Amino acid sequence: MDKPELKNFTKPESIKDYPVGPSFSGGHLVSVNSGWRTFKPVVALDTCTGCYRCYLVCPDGVIVKTEAGKVAVDYDFCKGCGVCAHECPFDAIEMVKEDLQK
Amino acid sequence: MNNKRITVKNMTDKEYFFGHKACAGCGGSLAVRLALKVFGDRTFAALPAGCMSAVGFIYPQMAFLNNAIISTFPGTGSMLSGMRAGLDALGIKDTHVVGFAGDGGTADIGLQALSGAIDREEKIIYICYDNEAYMNTGVQKSSLTPYGARTTTSPAGENLPGSVMHKKNLFEIVAAHDIAYAATASVGYPQDYLNKLSKAALVEGTSYIHIYATCPTGWGTPTETSVSLAKEAVDSGLWYLAEYENGEFTLNRRPKEFFPVKEHLLKQGRFKHLKDSDIRIIEEARDKKWKRMLEHWK
Ligand SMILES: Cc1ncc(C[n+]2csc(CCOP(=O)(O)OP(=O)(O)O)c2C)c(N)n1
Ligand code: SF4
Ligand code: SF4
Ligand code: SF4
Ligand SMILES: [Mg+2]
Numbered sequence: 250m251d252k253p254e255l256k257n258f259t260k261p262e263s264i265k266d267y268p269v270g271p272s273f274s275g276g277h278l279v280s281v282n283s284g285w286r287t288f289k290p291v292v293a294l295d296t297c298t299g300c301y302r303c304y305l306v307c308p309d310g311v312i313v314k315t316e317a318g319k320v321a322v323d324y325d326f327c328k329g330c331g332v333c334a335h336e337c338p339f340d341a342i343e344m345v346k347e348d349l350q351k
Numbered sequence: 352m353n354n355k356r357i358t359v360k361n362m363t364d365k366e367y368f369f370g371h372k373a374c375a376g377c378g379g380s381l382a383v384r385l386a387l388k389v390f391g392d393r394t395f396a397a398l399p400a401g402c403m404s405a406v407g408f409i410y411p412q413m414a415f416l417n418n419a420i421i422s423t424f425p426g427t428g429s430m431l432s433g434m435r436a437g438l439d440a441l442g443i444k445d446t447h448v449v450g451f452a453g454d455g456g457t458a459d460i461g462l463q464a465l466s467g468a469i470d471r472e473e474k475i476i477y478i479c480y481d482n483e484a485y486m487n488t489g490v491q492k493s494s495l496t497p498y499g500a501r502t503t504t505s506p507a508g509e510n511l512p513g514s515v516m517h518k519k520n521l522f523e524i525v526a527a528h529d530i531a532y533a534a535t536a537s538v539g540y541p542q543d544y545l546n547k548l549s550k551a552a553l554v555e556g557t558s559y560i561h562i563y564a565t566c567p568t569g570w571g572t573p574t575e576t577s578v579s580l581a582k583e584a585v586d587s588g589l590w591y592l593a594e595y596e597n598g599e600f601t602l603n604r605r606p607k608e609f610f611p612v613k614e615h616l617l618k619q620g621r622f623k624h625l626k627d628s629d630i631r632i633i634e635e636a637r638d639k640k641w642k643r644m645l646e647h648w649k
Contacts, residue, residue: 330574335578336578
């Protein structure tokens with residue numbers, strides 16, 4: 250997958266540190282979305298056929314096509330919506346409860 | 352810009368709408384993501400006030416990889432016109448100028464600017480992601496909210512069944528401008544949507560795509576059903592896949608028999624209160640519309 254890298258961001262300390270207008274270039278990401286998740290999608294690689302249905306329908310674009318012709322998930326940005334698991338024609342994705350104590 | 356059919360196998364791996372803060376399972380964000388994957392790097396986008404601008408531009412984040420700007424709520428059509436004029440003035444070629452506006456931003460407050468842009472035959476692509484209410488401000492009824500849907504301004508109770516108005520027929524209003532290309536789509540039929548996006552990208556004049564986009568937060572639906580529900584809406588005849596081109600309407604999908612409306616609606620919190628008499632009103636409106644479409648459209 251070809252996606253923007255996370256960037257460091259120093260919080261402005263005074264009003265003077267804020268830009269006057271819109272100031273960031275495309276793909277300026279400073280925080281992940283993984284904390285939104287209560288369940289995470291886990292791909293069973295032996296069942297996955299590489300049909301890429303999950304890749305097509307993921308609203309967040311976090312499914313990655315792998316060189317082996319299967320898929321992996323970018324857990325930094327997956328929100329755990331479960332659309333991929335619900336749509337997989339081969340039941341190759343299981344939604345597994347996150348350990349929220351960690 | 353080529354003519355090749357874009358599919359999940361050959362589409363770019365580049366993600367242009369990434370790291371956004373839309374709710375989990377948001378259908379609108381899927382509509383924006385897929386469109387930008389078809390249009391590519393040289394795309395200039397305008398988004399009015401609404402969920403997709405709210406979740407894309409959260410300081411200091413910028414979830415769009417391409418050029419993108421927030422327009423005024425009513426001004427998407429005019430902002431797109433200005434962007435096209437600016438690109439022409441600068442001699443910047445091979446670009447797409449695209450708007451992503453909600454149902455409220457399109458069918459209500461933005462209709463005048465959209466109508467003007469179509470009338471001027473601007474070379475722009477306007478995408479309305481229709482989540483059937485003003486979601487970003489907390490679920491108020493728009494003119495694209497369907498009959499029976501509970502919103503904060505169309506409450507359901509003893510006296511009212513939720514919205515008492517049916518959906519405005521925006522697709523045909525847009526087509527009545529004799530626009531170069533207009534289509535309806537659904538996030539439940541992503542390949543059909545990709546085909547329409549590819550077509551829109553090649554149109555010389557104005558193109559308009561109206562995509563049915565699930566909103567788990569506003570509809571009270573499980574996040575994982577965002578794609579299957581949008582498919583079911585088409586299969587039950589409550590939404591339809593069609594195109595308008597060269598002055599003619601084409602239906603892209605004619606369900607042999609409809610998926611049961613009641614079963615489909617009762618999966619959604621916003622319709623849970625509906626009585627059988629309300630379901631019948633919805634079915635009658637559907638049948639009337641389909642009779643007309645089947646008689647007059649290709
Ligand atoms: C002139 C003006 N009026 C009202 C608003 C407040 N407002 C911001 S977003 C929004 C709702 C947008 O609804 P819709 O266009 O359907 O997009 P959605 O949020 O559902 O994606 C409203 C009313 C505004 N920003 N500007
Ligand atoms: S939808 Fe299922 S089978 Fe297809 S690529 Fe994804 S995990 Fe594999
Ligand atoms: S759970 Fe949702 S966000 Fe995560 S990979 Fe699946 S579809 Fe994408
Ligand atoms: S409220 Fe609905 S449309 Fe808005 S971001 Fe959430 S799911 Fe998407
Ligand atoms: Mg809306």
